[in-house]
Amino acid sequence: MPFIQWYPGHIAKAERQLKEQLNRVDVIFEVLDARIPLASHHPDVPGWIGDKPRLVVLNRTDMIPESVRQGWLNWFAAQGETLYCTNAKQGKGIKALKKAAQAAGVQMNERRQQRGMRPRAVRAVVIGFPNVGKSALINRLLGRKVAASARRAGVTRQLQWIRISDALELLDAPGIIPAKLENQEDAVKLAICEDIGEAAYDNQQIGAALIDLLVELNFDNILSSRYQLDPQNITGEEYIESLGNSKFKGDTERATMQLLNDFRKGVMGKIPLELPQLI
Numbered sequence: 036m037p038f039i040q041w042y043p044g045h046i047a048k049a050e051r052q053l054k055e056q057l058n059r060v061d062v063i064f065e066v067l068d069a070r071i072p073l074a075s076h077h078p079d080v081p082g083w084i085g086d087k088p089r090l091v092v093l094n095r096t097d098m099i100p101e102s103v104r105q106g107w108l109n110w111f112a113a114q115g116e117t118l119y120c121t122n123a124k125q126g127k128g129i130k131a132l133k134k135a136a137q138a139a140g141v142q143m144n145e146r147r148q149q150r151g152m153r154p155r156a157v158r159a160v161v162i163g164f165p166n167v168g169k170s171a172l173i174n175r176l177l178g179r180k181v182a183a184s185a186r187r188a189g190v191t192r193q194l195q196w197i198r199i200s201d202a203l204e205l206l207d208a209p210g211i212i213p214a215k216l217e218n219q220e221d222a223v224k225l226a227i228c229e230d231i232g233e234a235a236y237d238n239q240q241i242g243a244a245l246i247d248l249l250v251e252l253n254f255d256n257i258l259s260s261r262y263q264l265d266p267q268n269i270t271g272e273e274y275i276e277s278l279g280n281s282k283f284k285g286d287t288e289r290a291t292m293q294l295l296n297d298f299r300k301g302v303m304g305k306i307p308l309e310l311p312q313l314i
């Protein structure tokens with residue numbers, strides 16, 4: 036398995052800035068990638084936020100089958116967490132999220148009133164790995180474009196407070212990742228889904244890992260029908276090489292990028308890389 040470590044200076048800075056702001060925040064939206072909800076959960080977040088309310092947002096739900104989405108709703112419910120499912124690209128699930136944040140604000144203002152303080156807007160922060168859709172989500176919450184949303188991981192660099200309504204203010208935090216990627220299986224999934232920067236990995240190794248994972252999760256039929264090449268009984272590396280030879284004049288890098296892009300853009304279909312029933 037490829038070894039991945041990635042903690043560039045701008046991510047370290049983002050983490051520092053975020054921690055500085057956290058005491059001003061009432062509620063945390065943690066955005067997860069629906070294809071890999073467990074691998075895209077930042078392990079340090081619960082420690083940072085203490086007992087502040089956390090809303091778990093499963094974004095990119097358009098990229099997984101409905102049955103899997105339902106499975107995650109049940110799985111998170113069993114952990115005592117409510118999951119908010121969104122498709123930030125098309126603006127789905129946004130209203131429920133806004134309502135939940137404002138409800139957290141009502142409780143906060145009741146406590147303020149008891150202490151003789153004036154009510155104020157609830158302050159929320161949107162956190163998550165790079166590229167999980169934080170900016171797209173904020174733009175949808177706001178109903179217009181303020182946060183830059185892009186396909187590349189690590190686009191948001193500066194912390195900014197955004198007024199969503201009289202009742203809600205949002206801090207758009209840049210993507211954060213743990214200083215050390217302890218779980219390398221998770222790191223590979225993050226790389227496949229482009230939730231960590233491409234400087235962190237070798238495309239061909241990640242492409243090969245994608246093939247191995249698809250076979251393991253029984254999605255090999257998708258590969259056979261899409262690329263006319265059966266992945267059974269060969270390694271991911273051999274698959275990419277064969278694909279390069281058969282369709283890309285021996286150019287393995289191009290074959291790799293085609294595979295990764297097909298997966299990342301959803302053209303292979305709705306393919307989750309983690310399944311609640313397998314945990």
Ligand SMILES: Nc1nc2c(ncn2[C@@H]2O[C@H](COP(=O)(O)OP(=O)(O)OP(=O)(O)O)[C@@H](O)[C@H]2O)c(=O)[nH]1
Pocket residue numbers: 094095096097098121122123124125163164165166167168169170171172183184185186187188189190191192209210211
């Ligand atoms: N299919 C799909 N694509 C999405 C969704 N949400 C965001 N995207 C796309 O994912 C890419 C990344 O979205 P961003 O909003 O820039 O992600 P971010 O978390 O702010 O990224 P950083 O700034 O790198 O931390 C963009 O191309 C979005 O259009 C979604 O729900 N479904």
